[in-house]
Amino acid sequence: MQNQRKIRVLIAKPGLDSHDRGAKILARALRDAGMEVIYTGLKQTPEQIVETALQEDVDVIGLSILSGAHKTLFPMIMELLKQKGLTDVLVVAGGIIPEEDVPEMKKLGIKGIFGPGTRTDEIIQYIFENVPKRI
Amino acid sequence: MRTLPKIQEIARGVLAGDRRSIARAITTIENNSPKAQELITSIFPHTGNAHVIGLTGPPGSGKSTLINKIIREYRRKGKTVGVIAVDPTSPFTGGAFLGDRIRMQELSTDQGVFIRSMATRNYLGGIAKATKNAAKVLDAAGKDIVIVETVGAGQSEVEIIKVAQTIVVLFAPGLGDEIQAIKAGIMEIADIFVVNKADRTNADKAVMDIQAMLQLNNKEKMWKPPLLKTTALTGEGVSQLIEKIEEHRLFLEKEFERKRSREKAEAELVEAIKEKVASSIIEELKREGKLEEFLQKILEKKMDPASIAEKLLNKKFGKQI
Numbered sequence: 001m002q003n004q005r006k007i008r009v010l011i012a013k014p015g016l017d018s019h020d021r022g023a024k025i026l027a028r029a030l031r032d033a034g035m036e037v038i039y040t041g042l043k044q045t046p047e048q049i050v051e052t053a054l055q056e057d058v059d060v061i062g063l064s065i066l067s068g069a070h071k072t073l074f075p076m077i078m079e080l081l082k083q084k085g086l087t088d089v090l091v092v093a094g095g096i097i098p099e100e101d102v103p104e105m106k107k108l109g110i111k112g113i114f115g116p117g118t119r120t121d122e123i124i125q126y127i128f129e130n131v132p133k134r135i
Numbered sequence: 136m137r138t139l140p141k142i143q144e145i146a147r148g149v150l151a152g153d154r155r156s157i158a159r160a161i162t163t164i165e166n167n168s169p170k171a172q173e174l175i176t177s178i179f180p181h182t183g184n185a186h187v188i189g190l191t192g193p194p195g196s197g198k199s200t201l202i203n204k205i206i207r208e209y210r211r212k213g214k215t216v217g218v219i220a221v222d223p224t225s226p227f228t229g230g231a232f233l234g235d236r237i238r239m240q241e242l243s244t245d246q247g248v249f250i251r252s253m254a255t256r257n258y259l260g261g262i263a264k265a266t267k268n269a270a271k272v273l274d275a276a277g278k279d280i281v282i283v284e285t286v287g288a289g290q291s292e293v294e295i296i297k298v299a300q301t302i303v304v305l306f307a308p309g310l311g312d313e314i315q316a317i318k319a320g321i322m323e324i325a326d327i328f329v330v331n332k333a334d335r336t337n338a339d340k341a342v343m344d345i346q347a348m349l350q351l352n353n354k355e356k357m358w359k360p361p362l363l364k365t366t367a368l369t370g371e372g373v374s375q376l377i378e379k380i381e382e383h384r385l386f387l388e389k390e391f392e393r394k395r396s397r398e399k400a401e402a403e404l405v406e407a408i409k410e411k412v413a414s415s416i417i418e419e420l421k422r423e424g425k426l427e428e429f430l431q432k433i434l435e436k437k438m439d440p441a442s443i444a445e446k447l448l449n450k451k452f453g454k455q456i
Contacts, residue, residue: 005166006229006254031230036254041237048243052236055249057158085155 007035007131009060012049013042014077017067022094026062029120030127046076054084059131062123063110065095070105078108088132094118142170146177152277154249160272161251165265175268178275185217185274186384187281189299191261191321194287196307197331199238201367202282206242208370208377209280215247217273220284221262224254231255235284249273261285261292267403270298293324297402300395301383303327303376306345308337322348325360326383329376333364358386416447 011027013020020042027037038056040049053061061081063074074093081089092112097105102113112126140148140156145163148156160178164171188205190198199220206216220235231254242248251269258264262285273281285295295302304325328349330341345362361379365372387395420426432438 006256008162027232031225031232032228034229036224036231036233036252038233038236038252040243041240044240045244048240051244052240054154055158055243055251056236057162 005134007060007127008056008058009035009037009062009127010040010049010053010056010058011037011062011064012040012044012052013064014044014046014049014073015065015067015069016043017065018042019066020064022066023062023064026064026094026120026123029124030062033124033128035127046073046080049077050080050084050086053081053086053089058089059134060090060092060127063091063093063095065093065097068096070095070097071101074105074108074110078110090127090131092123092126094123142174143177146174149178149272149276150181154246157249157272157276158251161253161265161269164268164272165253165256165263167265171268175271178271181275182271183274185270185278185281186301186380187270187274187283187299188380189283189285189295189302190305191285191288191292191295191302191324192305192329192331193307193310196287196305196310197367198284198287198305199235201305201329201331201365201373202235202284203239203242204365204367204370204373205282205377206239206248208373210242210245210247212377214279215277216249217270217276217278217281218248218250218284219253219266219269219273219281220250221253221255221266221286223286224256226257229257249276249278255286259292260294261288262294262298267298288321293321296324297399297406300387301326301380303329303380305329305331306341307332308335308341310341326358327376327379328360328362329365329372330362331365331367333372334366334369338364357390358383412448416451419451420447 009030011023013023027039030037038058040052063077065073081087091110092114093105093110094114097113097115105113112130114123145156145160149160160174163174190202192198202218206218209216218239222231222233222235224231233252233254236250236252239250243250253263253266253269255263262283266283270281270283283295283298285292302324304321308330328345330338330345332338342362342364349360349362363372363376363379365376417426420429429443433440
């Protein structure tokens with residue numbers, strides 16, 4: 001029987017900013033790249049994001065943040081992912097993340113960070129190349 | 136590499152209600168992994184306890200928002216709830232945007248609720264091919280109520296009857312006149328009719344159209360589908376809807392459960408036979424290298440698919456079929 005695996009992606013908006021144009025455009029681009037995209041909607045807590053990723057069994061989480069709270073929220077999200085055993089999920093981030101914060105974010109395990117002006121096909125390619133292969 | 140736990144571990148996890156295992160089990164079924172059948176076989180004896188509710192209706196009629204309120208009502212009553220929310224896969228790219236969950240996201244951290252979004256993956260009929268068995272996973276995991284939300288359904292998306300015991304068909308005002316209410320299809324599968332967005336001015340017109348159609352439907356039916364009004368945003372009418380669903384559940388238990396279960400079992404058997412026969416013939420053709428030859432005949436219009444199918448079946452089972 002044919003194995004019909006698809007890449008499942010959660011696009012999540014942590015924190016209190018309501019700017020989700022970028023998140024929606026990316027969701028649409030990933031959909032057009034053949035992925036199954038789940039969007040959380042605005043103002044999500046780290047618990048909501050991680051619990052959603054768990055229930056939806058996603059391969060990738062894309063965090064979109066423009067509020068400047070990434071240094072508080074991202075460590076919480078990464079810690080919760082670890083606690084729930086979701087260590088094999090690829091986490092990427094976008095929005096406003098100042099250059100000087102990038103090394104700290106990468107140390108957390110968020111390797112793909114995409115600032116303003118990133119082309120969607122660059123993100124798509126990054127996901128295709130880095131999504132963990134499931135057996 | 137993401138290493139998946141052994142299928143029996145997943146099955147045990149599902150039966151223990153472990154959320155990660157439930158998620159993995161549904162993925163296994165969705166991806167049609169080689170081990171999917173083994174998983175279904177192990178959990179099957181533990182199914183049949185949940186009440187499976189199907190919710191269908193046109194796009195934008197408020198299905199997801201109403202489900203959000205239905206879940207809250209069941210939670211107030213101490214019931215656990217599983218949801219499968221189906222949205223369409225793009226026939227062009229194979230991708231999907233699964234947006235039903237946004238309306239229920241406030242419930243995402245409630246440990247008594249499990250919500251899973253599912254793409255149709257081009258299966259027709261308003262649900263995904265994996266929906267039925269995914270509902271079984273939630274059932275086996277001990278959820279009291281399983282709600283299946285179909286894609287925004289028009290007229291003939293009636294596959295949900297193979298999955299759900301109680302079917303709620305949702306309408307919203309302004310989506311069609313009484314001509315729509317006369318048509319066959321989803322109008323005929325409803326156990327309960329709901330006109331949502333009842334706060335709109337033209338809601339009563341929608342109610343009247345459906346009512347008029349229902350009055351014509353006066354055959355000797357044991358269950359007469361009731362017609363309710365809800366406003367999903369405020370939750371008005373939701374507790375009455377839950378009462379009707381419960382009434383229907385008791386009705387099924389008393390009168391018809393055996394009969395409908397029998398039909399459902401028959402439909403499932405037919406489905407299983409279809410799939411096994413088709414895949415065994417296709418695999419055989421591939422092994423013998425004859426698949427392309429037949430496909431070419433169809434493309435060149437030398438033979439039609441039905442005649443080829445008949446020929447292949449005769450070859451496999453002998454002339455008596």
